[in-house]
Amino acid sequence: HFASWVGFLPSDTVDSIFTGVMPALSGETLLDALQGGGGTGLLGAERILLRAAVAAMLNAASGTVAYPFTETDIVNAVNTALATGDRDSILTLAATLDSANNGVGGCPLN
Numbered sequence: 001h002f003a004s005w006v007g008f009l010p011s012d013t014v015d016s017i018f019t020g021v022m023p024a025l026s027g028e029t030l031l032d033a034l035q036g037g038g039g040t041g042l043l044g045a046e047r048i049l050l051r052a053a054v055a056a057m058l059n060a061a062s063g064t065v066a067y068p069f070t071e072t073d074i075v076n077a078v079n080t081a082l083a084t085g086d087r088d089s090i091l092t093l094a095a096t097l098d099s100a101n102n103g104v105g106g107c108p109l110n
Contacts, residue, residue: 004058004062005058006061007061008061010029010030011029011030013028013029013030014028014029014030014033014054015027017054018050018075018078018079018082020079020082021050021082022042022043022046025050033051033054034051036051041087042085042087042090045091048090048091048094049082049090049091051094052097052101053078055097056069056074056097056101057075059100060073067100068100077093081093
């Protein structure tokens with residue numbers, strides 16, 4: 001849904017939005033992050049969070065999606081979670097964002 005992206009480009013990097021991202025992921029594009037998987041350890045948790053966080057940012061910025069968090073809320077929460085270095089904290093936030101991203105009826109874009 002690239003035509004629905006507001007304020008971001010698929011080629012923007014995750015470290016242009018979030019701080020504290022592991023070096024292995026910091027240069028990934030937003031599109032890379034959206035297509036990311038998961039995995040074990042802290043790196044896997046960050047991949048999961050970044051996928052949910054990028055989707056959250058796109059939802060919050062859209063203006064047409066009734067999204068419960070602002071872009072600022074998302075950035076602050078993600079940066080705080082990343083700073084903890086704690087896999088469980090990171091995955092908890094990822095689950096919260098994922099739930100908001102896939103709320104009632106799923107993605108409203110087609």
